Amino acid sequence: MYQEERLIEIVKYLEKHKRISIETICELVDVSRDTARRDIIKLEEQGHILRTRGGAILPTLSKTIANYNERLRDETTTSSKRAIGKLAASLLHDGDYLLLDASTTVQSAAEQIETRGHVVITNSIDIAGILNQKEGISIHLLGGVLHPEHRYIYGSRALEMLGDYYVHKLIMGIGAIAEDGITTPHEEDGYILKEMMRRADQVVLLADHTKFGKRQFHRISGLEKIDILITDREPDVSMKEAMLRHEIDIMIAKGETTP
Numbered sequence: 001m002y003q004e005e006r007l008i009e010i011v012k013y014l015e016k017h018k019r020i021s022i023e024t025i026c027e028l029v030d031v032s033r034d035t036a037r038r039d040i041i042k043l044e045e046q047g048h049i050l051r052t053r054g055g056a057i058l059p060t061l062s063k064t065i066a067n068y069n070e071r072l073r074d075e076t077t078t079s080s081k082r083a084i085g086k087l088a089a090s091l092l093h094d095g096d097y098l099l100l101d102a103s104t105t106v107q108s109a110a111e112q113i114e115t116r117g118h119v120v121i122t123n124s125i126d127i128a129g130i131l132n133q134k135e136g137i138s139i140h141l142l143g144g145v146l147h148p149e150h151r152y153i154y155g156s157r158a159l160e161m162l163g164d165y166y167v168h169k170l171i172m173g174i175g176a177i178a179e180d181g182i183t184t185p186h187e188e189d190g191y192i193l194k195e196m197m198r199r200a201d202q203v204v205l206l207a208d209h210t211k212f213g214k215r216q217f218h219r220i221s222g223l224e225k226i227d228i229l230i231t232d233r234e235p236d237v238s239m240k241e242a243m244l245r246h247e248i249d250i251m252i253a254k255g256e257t258t259p
Helices: 003-017 022-029 033-045 068-072 075-090 104-111 125-132 156-162 187-198 237-245
Strands: 019-021 050-052 055-057 097-100 118-122 137-141 167-173 176-178 181-184 200-206 218-221 228-231 249-252
Touching: 003 019, 003 022, 003 033, 003 055, 019 022, 022 033, 022 055, 033 050, 033 055, 075 104, 075 200, 075 228, 097 104, 104 125, 104 167, 104 200, 118 125, 125 137, 156 187, 167 187, 181 187, 187 200, 187 218, 237 249
Parallel strands: 097 118, 097 167, 118 137, 167 200, 200 228, 228 249
Antiparallel strands: 019 055, 050 055, 176 181, 181 218
């Protein structure tokens, strides 16, 4: 087996098990310990893994973040986002006061809102535009600085405005969720999300299965702040147990990709 093929097999194993030992690599791809070590060094040079004593792990910190339009066009998650958004929209009642963040999954929920009489506060220029096409929805767009790549509004003015609102429900997306909480790659977005969570009676988190077991740069909160999680697959055992300890209602959206 060529090194490129071995590296692919090692990464596949890590994606499933998160950790691998030198001994496991030797058995997995039938090589010596010296060759296994060279393969680990190569993977670390490529930025795929972190070396540990006697093996390797996948980094839990996700650094590569697609921009807003790339995430909207990501065909691998489009069906899941649509299903998650539909289920989120079905939880709304006429007249709910809502906070909506600027994630692409929340945008999918906004597209599928059929209830009326809402007052919506958002920091998303795209979601504001979508809801403006629907009858019976009053939109409050936060002021501040517009992030050109990810299309959300942030800054001291946005935080000041948020401090004046209270709503029934916050519908928010997230970049990463682990047993110790939820995280985002952008500190300025994290401050907005923290304040949104303080302003809502109920926090509804939308996250497809690709977000589980990951961490990003800025911590928003622990799991105890979340009331409902809507996702496309059952979390793994340890993740599900952590959520149930915090009495999170886990809802599975049935889409085309749901196993």
